[in-house]
Every structure is written in C-alpha cells, then in structure tokens.
Amino acid sequence: MINSKSSNLLTLQAVHTHIGPYHILQGVDLNVAHGQLTMLLGRNGAGKSTTLRTIMGLWQASAGELSLDGASIKGMNTADIALRGIGYVPENMGIFSDLSVRENMLLAARSGPMDPQRLEWIFGLFPALKQFWEKPAGKLSGGQKQMVAIGRAILEKRRLYMFDEPSKGLAPVMINSMIAALRELKKEGATILLVEQNLAVAQALGDAVAVMDSGRIIHNGSMAELSRDTELQQRLLGLSVGAH
Template identity: 65%
Template sequence: MERPTPNMLAPDPATRQPLLRLTGVHTHIGQYHILHGVDLQVARGELAVLLGRNGAGKTTTLRTIMGLWRASSGSIHFDGRDITRLATSDIARAGIAYVPENMAVFSDLTVRENLVLAARDGPLDAARVDWICGFFPALRMFWHRPAGNLSGGQKQMVAIARAIVEPRKLLLVDEPTKGLAPAIVHSLMAAFRELKAQGATILLVEQNVHVVRALGDTASVMDGGRVVHAGPMAVLAGDAALQQRLLGLSLDTQP
C-alpha cells in the first residue's frame, strides 16, 4: 500500500529551470575569506549534491544561502527573487528549509513540540506527520520524549522531520548520514527519494559515496572556496580519473 503523499506536485520536465542560483558569491567570516566567487545552480525538482574535501566551503555555502552568514559580494537568487540581503527568517518564509550538520533540535522540547514549532502555517497536518513517520517510525515511539534524550540518529530524524513537516520549495541538508547506522541511512535515502518525487528540490552536502551515487542528479565539487566542477552525477560517477583529481577518492567505494 502506498504511503499518503504530501501536498506537492511532481515537476514537469519542461519547468526544470534553476530554482536557486549563486553568482560570484564571496563570504568572509571575521578576517577569513571562505568563499571565493561561488557560482552554483540548482534546477527546480532535482537533487543536487555538493561535494568536496573538508574545508572546501560546502557548509559555508549552505549557511550563506540561508543568510546565517552574509555574502560579502555576489548574489543569491531563489525562485526568481534576490535573497542575498534578506534575513534568515525571511529566507525561511520564502520556502527554504535548512538541516545543519549538528542537527539543531530543541533538546528540552518533546519530538512533537519540535515539529509543532516548525509548523509555521498552523497546526500539525496529521496526514503529513503520518507520511513522515512512515519513514521514521521511531518518531512515534519517542513522540512525547524530550529530543535531547534521543540518540544521534534519532535526533537526525527529528531534524529532518522538522524541515519537511510543511512542504518546502528547497531543502538544504548538511551531511545527514554522518555517523548513522545503515538502517537509518536507508530510511533517509527513501525519504529524500519520495520528497523529490513529490516535487521538492534538494541541495545535499554528503560524504557517503553510496548515498551520493544513488541519489544525486547533479554534482558540484568545491575546492578552495569555489565550485571547480559541475555537471550530471552520471558524468562524475563514470570518470574515475576525474573523481580522484577532484575528490581524492572513488565513487565506486562500497558503503
């Protein structure tokens, strides 16, 4: 039996135009110049993967899109609108959700209260909660427990659930599988696939090569604070020499 699906329509391929576009984005954090002219596009309805060695600027890129760190120059356009100088709260209202690497759940609140707080447009949608719990059944088990008492994997489930408790146009997700058990990784992958099938656009920073190969439509590789490669995931996945040059690893590595 199919799970209930959220109120999102699958995209027509003819409408797959950039939903997100970064042009020449520089970001400074204090005295440090982190992003050096990032150019990045994410098409509407795709799952784009942002790759690169540690320190390449991937997390800074996500945080700059979200307005948590301010671009010092360049522009960020989302859904046809310049969001470069918007406050983080306004960027969220425009339809972008962010799941940081540190999970960022409210530890003193229950799982339910975390989701209620994330449901900005009103009460929790029971059908959507059921849909989310189809991927993460443990959420029901811990529904009334403080999120701070959960394991790392369970907190990650709460963080993902918070981001998708209402339909979003774009999800920014930073290394969601880091340190998680294989069964939870499998559930996360299934959730991302169904979100994409229902029309979500996802920009994913991820180091798990199995997840990258299985989910990615496109791959952008960062090095030294800029994007040095962008194209279909199939192109990168099919070129071992390119993988070694850009990433220092093979995407054929087994999980």
C-alpha cells in the same frame, strides 16, 4: 539576477563570504534546478557548509548575488529567507534537546496546525518519531535526532530543502532509512540541495552535482557521469564512489 522563468530555483553568482579575517567563499557560482536533487561535494574545509549558511543568511555574503526563483535574497535575515520557502537541516541538526519530539515538530508548523496526513507520511518514513513522540529529543540516539531534524524540515512542503551532511555519524541502517526518505521527497517533485561526504549516498540520490574546492565550484555535471568516471572522482575528490 536570474529570470523568473529560469529552470533554476536557486542561483549563486560570484558569491564571496568572509568570516572575520578569513575569506571562505571565493566566487561561488552554483545553480540548483527546479525538481532536482543537487549534490554539493568536496573535501573537508572546501566551503560546503559555509555555502549553505550563506544561502540561509546565517553568514552574509560580502559580494555576489543570491537569487531564489528570480528574486534576490542577498542581505535578508534568516527568518525572512526561511519564510520564502526553504527548509534547512544544519550539520549540527539544530534539535532543541529539552523539547519533546512533538514540540520540535510543532516549531516547524508555520502555516498552522500540523497536517495529520503529512505527519502520518513522515511517521511512515521514520517510525521512531511516532514511538518517541513525547520523549525529550535530547534523549534520542544520534540517528533518531537526525530523523527529527529531517522530519521537521519536511513537515510542510517547501520550495527548497537543504541538508548538510545528514548521513554523518549514522549507522548503515539509519543511512538506508534516510536515503529512502529523501527518495520519497524527490517523488513529490521536491528541489533539494544536499551536502554529503558519503559518496554512496550521493550516487544513490543525486541528479546533478557540484564539486567545491578552496571556496569555489570546480566542477558541475550529472551525478551519473561522476559516478561512472573514477578518474574524475580521484581528481576532484581523491576518492572513488565505487569504494564507498
């Protein structure tokens, strides 16, 4: 258990997750500091998405401890974890295709009516949301759906935002819009945990970085340090930030 005065908002200590017969997370130790954007990087199948899903209670940790601002969230159901102040965008975006953009956004307004000022801020980040406000979300392009998912997650201020590969499948212009939006969120002092495969996105946004392999965290450090060290990039990821 972490101390409530810790600089870390989220802490995972020796977390294990089993999915059926498969042992996916094998002792994950992860800290997400208040007010920072922490990148969670790693090759496909390293356990990044499973880590986010375990934090949200979608899959229950079989061992270890998960703490949010000093209070354990292990064993809690997903709805109660979300009510602790976590906004989560899964890899599949979680959009309700038959509902309009407006109706999708309304689902995120847990504390009452949508704040008009906050909504206009989101429209400034993602003008397409205003343009297609009454259109079924299922009719939007992949990039526009991702904007709905992100917009829904940030509609109300959260203690922690988690995004699972938000740039996946997006055209470069949409990736640039997403980066700009997350930079604006950082200016609010938001705490963000971001899973990414696109190292250019990681370089543009990350403060801290944790690298996963085979269900464990194998590296912690600053994103700036990893960006400068091509040898470390190759060893940890088999990739180079400068090549993306």
